[in-house]
Amino acid sequence: MAPDLRDLVEKLRSSGGDYTNVEVKSAAGGLPSSLTSTLSALANHPGGGIIILGLDERNDFRPVALTDPQILKQSLAKKARTFKPPVQLAIEDTMVDGEPVVVAIVHECAPSAKPCRVNATGAAYLRGYDGDFQMSALEEQAFLASRQPPHFDRLPVAGATRDDLDNDLVDDFARTVRLRDRRGLGRFDGDELLRRAGVITPEGIPTVAGLLTLGTYPQQWFPRLVIQAAAEPNPADTTGTRARNQVTITGPIPRMLDAALEWAEQTFDTAIVTRPDGTVVDMPSYPLVAFRELIANALLHRDLDCWSRGMAVEVRLRKDRLVVTNPGGLYGITVDRLGREAVTSARNMWLVTISQYLRSPESGGRVIEALATGIPTITQALIDSGLPPAQYADAGIRFTAVLKSGSPSLRSGVRRGTEQQTRSTPSELSRPTDQWRPTATQEKILHILSAGPHGVLDLQPLLALSASGIRKALAELRDAGMVEQIGGRGQRTVYRLAG
Template identity: 60%
Template sequence: MEGGTGDDLDPDLVLSFIQAVRDRDPNGLGRFRSDEELLRRAGVTLDEGRPSVAGLLALGVHPQQFFPRYVIQAAAEPRPGDPIGVRARNQVTISGPIPRMLDEAMAWARRTFDTTIVSAADGTVLDRPDYPFVAFRELIANALVHRDLDSWSEGLSVEVRLRRDRLVVSNPGGLYGITTDRLGHEGVTSARNARLVAICQHVRTRDTGSRVIEALASGIPTVASSLALYGLPPAKFIDAAIRFTAVLSRQQQAAVPRLTPTQQMILDAVHTELTVRELQDRLGLTAPTIRKALRALMQRQLVIQNGGRGRITSYRYSGRGS
């Protein structure tokens, strides 16, 4: 499946990749002073200077020249008031290298997700999409870097379907080296396309300059926590061996009340591990008020307690849903 020449790599993406490697890994991959050697050692190019599959997908000018179905097919279900015969809304085929596809998928989501007007705890009024953008971004990034690249999957694309009651993201290939019940557990990760993942750690998107992935096994916990903060049910993951699917539901969790302003204030604070005394100093709340809110947050599995039994007790955000 190798193909292309050096001209099939995007010069701007390659330059950004090299700079990121030298900034973030100066004594490892970044120690190779020659750009050509660095790209070869990174697996972007082969010995002959031709781009590898991973190099084309992450940094190519137009990878679909060689892999026509390495695209995202996205569409939204018609609304009830749409004319008879309307089969889909905002249907798009997104192509290009991975960072461009990620940016374009986010642009599609911003155009397509419905929004509601909500009041925040501080009194500000915000437009909130039906699904948290951060969760959608993580699911798309995972689908792009972990999709199967074997010959059997060449005709299949990453699929995104926005239904009236759910959002579905699926990619060719099931889970690799992990099961659905282990997804989201701290430190648990497995990469089907190890070279592609390694390259994408240093790739930046053009629109925002953000990383494509972190490769820290933080994607699924981020999805879980963002859904919990929205009051949405946890994501459902389906591994069908030849296709992996993530489903987000719009149905609010009626059994789980919204956080109170005090609980939200404390949850925002404990993204850094803090004691009750430190929370008092930072938030100006009484210790009994803080402890009551912490108990409620721990019951919803949003906060973890560390220490106790003679040791200093501290609290931190769990990164998981309620």
């Protein structure tokens, strides 16, 4: 079995279900008819996906006996030709736990040809966490619109005038421009600066980007370009309440960002945590800095085409996770590259350009930095809070970020757990502690593991290291008695703090 497939099967067994870009079928009775929608959905999915035939999801993804793998491959290749455009596949045989399985790499359809449709019905499908879904006419329109570079943030807003801009925000924007770019955009004054920045057109009409960033009330023209936030009722609530702290946040982006943080402060649960220096602080269930980055990204990178203007940025606080969703998929980057490369590609380049000179009306901090530091900031904040890594899903026309909650006892004990392990180490080591100490990477691994067991693939996006480098660091920690290895041949391997 190829190393990448071995790791993938380990992840499937750990999660207990398929991933957005992975579909597993037992295929014990032949090629499943449900693969018709799956092939279309994966061809429309950013980066394509993988189909594995020969594993039983209901039996911990163990192999099942395939009657004739060769016929399965032929049938799959034949089905791939029943789409417009035809689905491009790379099919191969491999082994899992000593048994044959069939793996098909489904290549993403060219953006200029999306959506990929079923010839017989004309239907096109999208991939979701819970399966494949037939596209609505609005979703198909989104794929058709994406065939050309977006420019919707530069369009003038009919009926808006220069008076519809917030003078306080405009003045602060101009001051920041002159401070940070005095030899470029800062050389201009007044409306000329606004024109050259893309806030207004040469005729003095505010652009979409200008209104969203500096407008007095952009929702006068775009009623649904808002944030809709709500939390699930408390478990003890027996009144039939459907949601709590439900709000619709409006205004220009800097003010919406401040209001979203205020909502989070009022809504997130908090725990009392003792820091290593002895100070006692309230720690929210999700780090506010991570939440802020997610909201800023959602507001700035959401789609602004006509098809999406009826959709809001949505925030849902559930009992075990925080979900932030915005219309429009990633632009110029894929999920697997998020946080690993300093890519600053922007769907709304004028909106982002203006926003990098904006400051929060309340805190005075920058709205964004435009340096591709948002995802690394989220990653580090979650590590520091003892929470699992963020999950990101790009459905092509919709982007979702999920933060999972951690056990309160684990989170409050992140520091204590590491310190306790350090104190117990000398009696377990066969060499003096002054000859070996954890590296900075290993210290980070210990902090992550204090939130619960992790596998190598779980650690990779958090550490930005190769799998072999992480295994080496874990082996040293294991030899030092600081972590324990769980699992082995034929099973998912994870590591946890020793003791």
